[in-house]
Amino acid sequence: MRVxxxxxxxxxxxSVTTVSRxxxxxxxxxxxxxxxxxxxVDRLGYSRSTLLRRTPAHLIAVCAPASPEHWQLAVCRAVSEQLQSEGMLISSPFLSPELAEVRAxxxxxxxVIVSPTFTRxxxxxxxxRFAEATFEEQALPPTGAPAVGSEWVAARLDLTGGLVRAFEHLTALGHRRIGLISNETGALAEQLERRFxxxxxxxxxxxxxDEWIARVPKSYSGGIEAALRLRGATCTAIIVQxxxxxxxxxxxxxxxxLVVPRDLSVVGFGDSATMRYTDPPATVLAFxxxxxxxxxAAGVRSVLDLPGERMTSVAPNFRPVLMARSSTAAARS
Structure with a gap:
């Protein structure tokens, strides 16, 4: 009997995955x-040479930005674990303007290149990769084998819906002068500013x-600089990338x-343990x-024509959920 x-x-x-490994x-x-x-294997008389076909494992490059956000690292970690459990090999190059590690x-x-970014x-x-929900991009390449260098939009992030929820939350608290702190560079920063x-x-x-947008480095010191600038521009609340x-x-x-939120209400993008234990705990737009x-992962299976869940003709749309904590409060009169 075949084993x-x-x-x-x-x-x-x-699990079968463990046996395969x-x-x-x-x-x-x-x-x-x-x-x-x-x-x-010994007890059941399993014969690898006759029953297990050796096939080359696919190598997938799962790429995070050079200075990633916590939610991007979490997505990269989860998709890497999922693809590895299906027998694929993973490399983890970071993105750079020259794409040196990606090209390597x-x-x-x-x-296949996989990335939780909007980067082309x-x-x-x-x-x-991802795309912004309001930005027109084809979700699936033409039918048939994937073209060399083709781009597959696996999901859309609804930045507009996320910002609307943040604006509604802050305006309900009486804020009108709401600012934005965004990164100096990057497709996500550009689209976030446009939607803002x-x-x-x-x-x-x-x-x-325009005075209520502070474009600064993605850093601790950049946040200090931007907060002081937007306070000087009379903002009473800010959204931070x-x-x-x-x-x-x-x-x-x-x-x-000064005190958060008495003197400045703050809303962040992406949730993590560090956001829950700031002083006070940060209100965030969680992914x-x-x-x-x-x-x-479904996008990778579609590209490589592998079994399992595939991409749909219309990419799923993910809207951030507002997690209201103690870093936002009523505007001071």
Whole structure:
């Protein structure tokens, strides 16, 4: 009787993925687990040479920005674990303006580039990434085999919906002069600024919106600089793109003997433990990290024509959820 991987997994009390890793010599497996699998191979008379076809594993480059946000790292980690569990090999190059590490991964044999960013890649393999919900991009390339260098939009991030929720929260608290701290560079920063100007509740009555945007480095010191600048521009509340910048905002207020949220209400992008334990805990626009990583993994399966969940013809749309904590409060009269 033919012995299957499922039979080995049941006999060893492990998953099929673990059996595959042991037989293929890929990934980390505990010594005791490896012994149970090899013992099951001997007891059941499994023959690798006749029953297990050796196929080359796909190498996937999962790329985070050179200075990633916590939510981007969380998405990269989750999609890497998911693809590895399906037998794929993962490289983790960071993005740079020159794409040096990405190109090195492609030269090493990476068949797909995956990234939780809006960045366009000039590479000779398919790219699976995100796009902004209101930005017109084709979700799927033309039918048939993926074109060399084609780009697949696996999911859309609804920055407009996220900003609207932040604006509604802050205006309900009486804030009208709401500023934005964004990164100096990057497609996400550019689109965030564009949506900020288009959706700001004071866009029809104020000519000062450009003064209420502070473009600074994605850093702690950048947050300090931006907070002081926007306070000088009379902002009573701010929305902050980067976690490092947000921590800088809190520090700037302490340096001036001011208090968050009494003197300045603050809303951040992306949730993490550091956001919950700031002083006070930060109000944030939180992303569905697991949902977004699942969408990227589905994109990889679609590109490589692998079994499992595939991309749909209309990419899923992820809208940030407002987590109201203690860094926002009513505006002072």
């Amino acid at each position: 299957r991987l499922e039979d080995l997994a049941e006999a060893a009390g492990v 042991v037989l293929g010599g890929r990934g980390k497996v505990a010594a005791s687990t490896r012994e149970r699998v090899l013992d099951a 991964s492609v030269a090493a044999g990476a068949s 890649f000039d590479v000779d393999v398919p790219v699976v 100007l288009a959706e700001h509740p004071a866009r029809s009555i104020s000519s000062r919106l 980067s976690a490092l910048q947000l921590h800088g905002v809190f520090a700037a207020m302490r340096q001036r003997r 569905d990290n697991l949902g977004m990583s699942g969408a990227l």
